[in-house]
Amino acid sequence: xxxxFRELAEQAPRWNFIWMYDERQQGKILSxxxxxxxxxIACVIFSVIIxxxxxxxxxxxxxxxxxxxxxxxxxxxxxxxxxxxxxFYFALGQFTPAVVGEDGWTVTPIIxxxxxxxxxxxxxxxxxxxxxxxxxxxxxxxxxxxxxxxxGFSRLQTYTEVVLPLAFRVSLPxxxxxxxxxxxxxxxxxxxxxxxxxxxxxxxWSDFPSAQYPTMILVWVVxxxxxxxxxxxxxxxxxxMRIPGYGQ
Amino acid sequence: xxxxxxxxxxxxxxxxxxxxxxxxxxxxxxGVSFDVMKGEVICIIGPSGSGKSTLIxxxxxxxxxxxxxxxxxxxEVHDPKLDKLELRKKVGMVFxxxxxxxxxxxxxxxxMAPVLVLKQDKADVEERARKLMAKVRLQGKExxxxxxxxxxxxxxxxIARSLAMNPDVxxxxxxxxxxxxxxxxxxxxxxxxLAQEGMTCILVTHEMxxxxxxxxxxxxxxxxxIVEHGPPATFFTEAKDPRTKxxxxxxx
Numbered sequence: 001x002x003x004x005f006r007e008l009a010e011q012a013p014r015w016n017f018i019w020m021y022d023e024r025q026q027g028k029i030l031s032x033x034x035x036x037x038x039x040x041i042a043c044v045i046f047s048v049i050i051x052x053x054x055x056x057x058x059x060x061x062x063x064x065x066x067x068x069x070x071x072x073x074x075x076x077x078x079x080x081x082x083x084x085x086x087x088f089y090f091a092l093g094q095f096t097p098a099v100v101g102e103d104g105w106t107v108t109p110i111i112x113x114x115x116x117x118x119x120x121x122x123x124x125x126x127x128x129x130x131x132x133x134x135x136x137x138x139x140x141x142x143x144x145x146x147x148x149x150x151x152g153f154s155r156l157q158t159y160t161e162v163v164l165p166l167a168f169r170v171s172l173p174x175x176x177x178x179x180x181x182x183x184x185x186x187x188x189x190x191x192x193x194x195x196x197x198x199x200x201x202x203x204x205w206s207d208f209p210s211a212q213y214p215t216m217i218l219v220w221v222v223x224x225x226x227x228x229x230x231x232x233x234x235x236x237x238x239x240x241m242r243i244p245g246y247g248q
Numbered sequence: 249x250x251x252x253x254x255x256x257x258x259x260x261x262x263x264x265x266x267x268x269x270x271x272x273x274x275x276x277x278x279g280v281s282f283d284v285m286k287g288e289v290i291c292i293i294g295p296s297g298s299g300k301s302t303l304i305x306x307x308x309x310x311x312x313x314x315x316x317x318x319x320x321x322x323x324e325v326h327d328p329k330l331d332k333l334e335l336r337k338k339v340g341m342v343f344x345x346x347x348x349x350x351x352x353x354x355x356x357x358x359x360m361a362p363v364l365v366l367k368q369d370k371a372d373v374e375e376r377a378r379k380l381m382a383k384v385r386l387q388g389k390e391x392x393x394x395x396x397x398x399x400x401x402x403x404x405x406x407i408a409r410s411l412a413m414n415p416d417v418x419x420x421x422x423x424x425x426x427x428x429x430x431x432x433x434x435x436x437x438x439x440x441x442l443a444q445e446g447m448t449c450i451l452v453t454h455e456m457x458x459x460x461x462x463x464x465x466x467x468x469x470x471x472x473x474i475v476e477h478g479p480p481a482t483f484f485t486e487a488k489d490p491r492t493k494x495x496x497x498x499x500x
Binding site: 144146147149152165169245 | 307308310336337339340341345347349350351360361364365392393394395396397406409410413422483
């Protein structure tokens, strides 16, 4: 196998599948994929939490709380995630405390570039999730809420037992879309040197221009598979949550 | 059921005095008063927009009122210090659109409130819920979701769901208005049985024949006031007010 690709690279200089026989390059690709997966999972989890909390805060009595959520949504939805990443890392990163190492001169900021990427991308996708969950909550008829209320449910019980389970089902397709976008947007973390898949692939093809085509193809394939797994999982979930005779 | 201090069963179980209710500029109820005794069945009829539904919703505090007083078992419903849970244990409500919880099975719909709100033992509640399902003739439909049931069946689940809380008074807000004609009867039969068992019922309805059959007293409302009232025997035949006459002519 390795010999085959080594030979291929010699015969066809533009088709150097270098990561098939060079251990160092292979390591870069694998660690890149691993970083992309971790980044995606962390951002998906945090952005969903931000979405649920934000949607709940949007229903708050206080106009100030609602205003803050609205400002957050407008800011993160209406600016490019790329700019957000740069801003978080280079601007806000300046103000976070750093830890000085034992040697007295190495300085490590307590939030790494990976940390900032997770924060920035979670807030970015979270802004959309707030709107997605809000739409789901609004889709639950007032009359269903009233029925719960007239049975003596408290506000919290009405929310957790009736409104959220129904809202969540309504929100799933839109959430699915946004999470697909989020996984793809993790590539932009290369702007702050997060060693995810695209970052690693780029270092390979700038070191070895002959590996450019194969590596680009590899990047395509990995993202198609990653997003494919996510979509498959979300569809399975949607189906599992389906209520017989409801919304069909 | 906890009785309110000072209230005895020989006093009206539900008592309205000069109830006024507005939505913004629009005054929907302009001074409505009536009393309901324990075990009585009363029907409120009247043209659309005359405030019937609003009236019934005020009785279990789904709507607030601007003026007047509504008492259930001697307890003022619109007292800001009222424990709404206490009120809702006493008053059950069935809606026009059933409003079942679509993500729960029929049996779970019936069980939810006693388990969550009254914190009763789940096994006991289930036993009672199954009996209630049988009572509304829905044996075998326990595990069906509301979306799999017909309108009439859903409405009977909604009645069972209210009864599971052991209320003293049941409110029915045009509960057959959204049903297919062939399923109206099965719901009316259920309500009739309840009435015959001595449940205090307040119904808003357009089913004149039914009102005539089961009501002890009929109230006719128009534009936010009670125009005329009386026992069904005389109400339908000896209406005096021109508005009542006109309404009855149109509907009978």
